[in-house]
Amino acid sequence: MGSRSSHAARIPDVDSIQRETGFSQASLLRLYHRFRALDRNKKGYLSRVDLQEIGALAVNPLGDRIIDSFFPDGSLQLDFPGFVRVLAHFRPVDVEDHGNRDPQEPEPLNSRMNKLRFAFQLYDLDRDGKISRHEMLQVLRLMVGVQVTEEQLESIADRTVQEADEDGDGAVSFLEFTKSLEKMNIEQKMSIRILK
């Protein structure tokens, strides 16, 4: 095999991806190599199976939900822009962004709101904008496996929904979700820093 070129020009549409996600050229190159490495059969796109084969992801209790977030709307193929778009949610927040951001432009993918939206859709399977008690139970069940009884899990789910629910509809909307996590340092908990 010949040498791997260090030119970002090999990535298709690199400029628009850079603008959309805010990743540096060096990071995009690293992610592109990673995308190619995961694409074992050199199809040019990733399928669910390619991601499921990552050992550390397969043993993650929320592994399947995370893979779902890469394949929205029932799609079966993940191309590089789609791959990077999801990863962009976890880009660390740049301090300069807040000062001179143009209010006309869409929010950057790694803003606090968008990070919260990503977490929200891990719970909200049916995408109705609310986390019902049933959906809460489902995520809890994923995280504890068979270790906890149904009653204990139900009381945890009930308590959590009650605490966050303000308008009393028995479900947690996105606004209620963000309010209950006001004080949390989302920027730090949901950031992955790519070293050059």
Next chain:
Amino acid sequence: MDSGELAGKIVYTWLTLVLGFILLPSAFGLSLGISELYMKILVKTLEWATLRIEKGVSKESVLKSSASVGIIQRDESPMEKGLSGLRGRDFELSDVFYFSKKGLEAIVEDEVTQRFSSEELVSWNLLTRTNVNFQYISPKLTMVWVLGVIVRYCVLLPLRVTLAFIGISFLVIGTTLVGQLPESSLRNRLSELVHLTCCRICVRALSGTIHYHNKQYRPQKGGICVANHTSPIDVLILTTDGCYAMVGQVHGGLMGIIQRAMVKACPHVWFERSEMKDRHLVTKRLREHIADKKKLPILIFPEGTCINNTSVMMFKKGSFEIGGTIYPVAIKYNPQFGDAFWNSSKYNMVSYLLRMMTSWAIVCDVWYMPPMTREEGEDAVQFANRVKSAIAIQGGLTELPWDGGLKRAKVKDTFKEEQQKNYSKMIVGNGSLNSELD
């Protein structure tokens, strides 16, 4: 003289030189010092090249200097700290952040996938195949590189191919001849001689420089030798210093011929493909082999697949259930002179061997380690892990709990259950729920 005679004369001189300088010394285990001289020149050239590269490259464009640092900043704190530090605290909506972050980190970089590609070098070694990050530096360097290409392809490659050919033919013919003799100690000595000579010839065919450490712990008869696996050449490297009984599947083609020939001279354990599936049969035959104290030690690679020599993956417990004494051996290649890792999904055997023969050299260290036996109350898996740790520490490799066969099979659910257990312990506490205290 016409061209036919000239060609004949050249071939004749060539073969005589090869015979005189390489074959005869191999048979007697001597060395004329030619390879050492070659290695010295090579080391000096590479040092010069490294200095030139460092001078030529400006400060900003030097990419990461340590080859083993990951590409993302990892927070390796355990689950409790990652979630929020208090024991027995309740489930929070934000707990999902921890798992999603870990999941995304695994997508960007995971420990296992990177072990199946060749190690990245810190500085270039004048081979295009390892030229990952380095650009054009200066005309002098390019000239040296061109010279290197000429030397490797036009001088070294024909020499090495000749040697390999001679080595393998000698092995096949020699073992067949020795196999004709009746069972006796003379036959065993002769078969050892044939094996060792052929292996030495083949090692020279790769310009191999091997350092053996702790020869006093060399595996004895009736034992099992266990080593980490990087390439098929591992077998060659170990058999140059002692004779082993191989274990493996019967292949067709060239490998099959070699296997059948070797069995004639001394007993190896070859299995048909269908027999390999039957674990009890395999264990039974291996047990019979080591019970016979006159038979050579068995050589096994418990990882089951080739790893890239930066880490040791899960040792399959099968080899450790047989009983007997285990002699661990650690093999570490120096990637500066040639990359020995066989990426079986990328290269087939022939192109792999060609790559080997056009590298500078194969340099490696072999450490023999004190024998280990299974202790009371230790099961096969724990014993396997103990041996694995010992080999990893000795060879300076990292240890991974993952199965090397992961690239072909799904991971076990037990790993996921462990994570779920840890998490449950946190939110449910030791049996009582915090909310009951309200």
